[in-house]
Amino acid sequence: MQVGVLTVLLGNESLEDALGYLDGIGVEAVELACGGFVGDDHLPVDTYLDDAGAQAELHALLEKYGMDISALATHNNPIHPDDERAARDDTQLRDAIRLAEQLDVDTVTGFSGLPGGGPNDETPNWITAPWPDEHLEAQDYQWEEVAIPYWSELGSFADDHDVDIAIEMHPNMLVYEPHGMVKLREMTSDRIGANFDPSHLYWQGIDVIEAIRLLGYRNAIHHFHAKDTKVYEANARTGGVLDTTPYDDSSNRSWLFRSVGYGHDESHWKEIVSALRMVGYDGVLSIEHEDALASPNEGLEKAVDLLHRAVFQEAPGDAYWA
Secondary structure, eight states: OEEEEEGGGGTTSOHHHHHHHHHHTTOOEEEEEEEETTOOSSOOHHHHTTOHHHHHHHHHHHHHTTOEEEEEEEEOOTTOSSHHHHHHHHHHHHHHHHHHHHTTOOEEEEOOOOOOSSTTOSSOOOOOOOOSHHHHHHHHHIIIIIIHHHHHHHHHHHHHTTOEEEEOOOTTSSOOSHHHHHHHHHHSOTTEEEEEOTHHHHTTTOOHHHHHHHHHTTTOEEEEEEOEEEEOHHHHHHHOSOOOSOTTOGGGOSEEEEOTTSSSOHHHHHHHHHHHHHTTOOSEEEEOOOOTTSOHHHHHHHHHHHHHHHSOOSOOOOOTTO
């Protein structure tokens, strides 16, 4: 396994400066954003798509710092009920897939997106309960009329370009937990899998190790985000975990994204690494830093330090004792 970073937190630096810094703290791979909510500070599609010269310069820069690309990130909503926004996001996603192929990158990360609750809606509708009955009917519409047709076609597009799509299970998106991830994959394409980010699962009460097994044994983990979460019970006991308190109001939130090791201890992260190895995932652990209690650099460096102690660098040996 390699320790990697989604470079969005270093977006105010040039790509070369970011790579130099990351190389210096022991990072081995980068996930480069090229559109959507994560921006495109380090990989603007207009600069690199269909431009062999710009791509050669990028590869030379990566080689200079001994850095691999784990994935291209384009987190958006290509099934948004606003047709213009959906079309824009669909174009972004397809361009990311085309660029990934041209850069010899095998994965694009993103979201499942979220439709409205019916064909006349203007706002995405995240449904969390089956009653009143119209909510369940709306969810059926979202899956059967929108998500399955869209992702089936996009899965074929990705297959034509030999690229996997790794979807982050994220609340306020249609796919927000492992069973929804399995459903989308089974109803569409094997090119569709998870960008497994445990941070959004912790606060939902999902057992991350069991979720890794559920998806991993189905070959449905295409990428992994190393990001932690801490639930603060004093607030959650009265407010629950469906929390709309602003992220920068840290003391009043029921949960916060934390640097790796500050939501769950080192032994837990070693258990995650072991579970990933058991299910055959030996790719990058891409750190996504969104800890409101730590500076970007300090939080990132602490996460890198912990993960280096957790990951295995070598293939497992033969069971000589068996």
